[in-house]
């Protein structure tokens with residue numbers, strides 16, 4: 092191999108002037124990143140501390156990053172070059188490594204959760220932690236909890252949650268897997284009677300889990316009691332081989348999340364003991380008597396759903412803000428196109444089109460972060476009320492958490508991909524962090540209830556509210572605006588100047604008008620389809636679903652924005668934030684309202700609430716707000732508080748040294764392990780090397 096020659100002095104003198112020409116006006120991305128931070132009008136660290144509940148929490152995160160960086164299993168240098176098998180093993184090693192650290196170092200549960208999100212290496216334990224243990228806690232009797240939970244906590248068994256089948260996901264009552272009680276042996280026989288009944292999707296079931304929570308239709312004395320939960324062992328604890336009657340395996344590569352071994356499972360007349368049925372609510376006695384769950388069981392099931400959905404809402408802000416951090420930081424140091432050769436090129440963040448996309452996206456990320464915090468607070472206050480037997484807020488909370496699950500994941504998934512596309516070619520590199528972020532995130536639009544189905548849950552609540560309005564019943568809670576709208580059916584937008592659109596009152600009035608109008612429209616379509624009879628099921632419902640989903644989306648969009656306004660105003664009035672960050676957050680709130688209204692520009696005009704001129708003013712105001720926020724763009728990403736280790740992005744690194752990071756990452760590519768590459772011997776040499784060619 093010939094080594095590169097060092098140029099002699101004459102060669103250098105020949106080339107240097109040309110280099111001076113092409114390098115004229117060149118900027119250093121590290122300097123650009125530093126200069127961006129000097130432009131900020133507020134203290135980004137103060138806002139970061141507020142968003143993370145105190146400086147202590149941020150410092151603790153830094154300590155945990157250091158701890159993770161000292162462990163081989165949490166090294167991220169090669170994360171984007173792993174094969175599926177390496178990803179699978181690595182994901183498990185990281186989860187087990189964190190678990191061992193927690194036990195060995197006596198770290199708190201909060202530390203463990205933080206470490207999992209910092210390391211972000213999804214693997215075979217996700218469902219053990221996220222669904223198996225919570226289901227036993229929620230649905231198991233005290234004896235069942237005492238039996239299973241210690242084994243779970245010591246990782247002596249690993250579980251997952253097996254509900255979805257090849258043929259059924261959304262329609263849980265249609266599951267075909269059966270659990271038939273055998274009074275003679277006092278056991279259940281669990282069985283998959285068809286191809287379609289094969290369980291499909293459970294995370295960790297492919298190659299990791301030893302046990303599953305099996306959702307199967309319970310049959311006692313020939314009667315179908317519908318889906319119930321059973322703890323079923325599927326693999327031998329000593330050999331990890333499937334038990335008799337169990338066919339189980341990995342479902343293959345997916346769009347993302349490939350460290351997780353989602354699996355398939357078919358059961359052939361497998362016998363399990365009677366106490367494998369989780370019996371906190373419904374029970375089957377030894378002699379085969381079915382004791383139905385108390386009426387509150389349904390409410391408890393809804394409460395669990397609300398919790399899971401609340402966590403999804405919380406995570407949506409987290410994921411979108413990571414993408415916005417990467418894209419904004421990169422746009423601030425990426426320079427492209429000079430007006431005159433030799434002049435500095437423009438930071439792409441200074442192009443109007445880039446700003447007008449990234450800053451509204453920033454406002455959406457902040458809105459979701461605040462929504463996530465409120466959603467978790469709402470859940471916790473409901474949980475305390477529930478402990479006193481008070482379920483009164485559940486219908487409202489169920490409707491809100493379903494719709495928010497859908498809207499927040501829609502916004503985050505679309506937003507991550509939008510952010511990636513703002514990064515040009517380098518955004519297509521896995522090293523940017525964005526493709527993996529999108530591929531692993533977008534499943535949130537589907538799991539735990541497909542988003543369309545989620546919007547329809549909210550629509551059910553809205554239709555009941557619409558019927559109540561028609562019958563003159565007063566409304567409370569999130570749908571109260573429907574009563575107000577019914578009293579003023581011809582209300583018109585009062586905006587006269589562009590800056591009027593910044594006012595929360597104008598924004599909320601316009602969003603409420605759109606939501607009320609779409610709700611009334613959906614109610615009318617539904618009533619027509621039902622021949623005048625309103626109903627929230629059946630054919631009329633199905634044929635109205637487009638209108639119903641639009642109404643639900645508008646209702647939730649209003650709620651999301653209202654929450655953003657209230658959170659920022661509360662933080663400011665309670666002096667949790669000083670004037671600087673509060674002012675910038677208010678600008679973000681205003682931009683979020685304007686951007687949300689622009690999404691609904693057609694609806695604003697369709698029924699004459701706003702005029703074309705007013706919508707044009709709205710568009711102009713977006714531009715003004717974006718320009719006002721531009722100097723704070725990078726500082727706002729700093730306030731999200733993501734350590735470089737967590738982002739694992741060549742483009743999103745805090746110091747701006749993006750090109751060096753890209754090159755360093757490329758050098759880790761396994762294809763670069765040898766100079767000639769792996770195709771040289773088998774393919775290229777016979778073609779290109781004359782000596783080898785002569786042997787062909």
Ligand SMILES: Cc1cc2nc3c(=O)[nH]c(=O)nc-3n(C[C@H](O)[C@H](O)[C@H](O)COP(=O)(O)OP(=O)(O)OC[C@H]3O[C@@H](n4cnc5c(N)ncnc54)[C@H](O)[C@@H]3O)c2cc1C
Pocket residue numbers: 218252253254255259260261262291292293294348353534537538539540541542543544547636
């Ligand atoms: C990455 C990932 C991980 C998963 N992990 C698990 C797991 O661990 N355990 C588990 O049991 N499952 C798991 N699932 C399955 C997941 O819960 C289901 O995919 C989800 O509930 C959607 O069901 P489906 O796939 O049957 O979609 P379908 O119901 O087939 O939906 C297809 C389309 O029909 C529409 N549709 C369906 N029903 C209605 C309706 N009533 N009204 C209007 N529109 C409707 C939907 O909106 C969608 O557009 C996972 C899925 C993914 C993608």
